Amino acid sequence: PPIGPALGAKGVNIMEFCKQFNARTQDKMGKVVPVVITVYGDKSFDFVLKTPPAAVQIIEHSKIKKGSSEPNRVKVGSVSWTQVRAIAEDKMPDLNCFTVDSAMRMVAGTARSMGVTIKGGEAPKSKK
DSSP: OHHHHHHTTTTOOHHHHHHHHHHGGGGTTTTTEEEEEEEEEESEEEEEOOOOOOOHHHHHHHHOOOOOOOOTTTEEEEEHHHHHHHHHHHHHHSSOOOHHHHHHHHHHHHHHHHTTTESSOOOOOOOO
16 A cells, blocks of 8 residues: 555654665665554654565566466466475564474465465475
């Protein structure tokens, strides 16, 4: 959603936010960067940058334009388990899991729901 109206309604200085945001994201030009903004009572703010969504990273790694509209029938691309591990390691701070293996399973599920297959082996085994 547009950030200007949302911040303006809270009384935040939009120009100051834009300066800080642009300074912290200049190395991420052209990428989707989720952000969590906290606005305080005195109209000051703080924000935390998150990692790009797993779906966006899967699209980049598989070099496709978008996911499949029928993921169970139409496969649009593939990624390797090495790429899944790289995405999972990148996403670890934002995921609610404790091990890279469980993060890999989450990323693999996202890939499957997009119609992207995973080549070269099996998913990490869960430890029970």
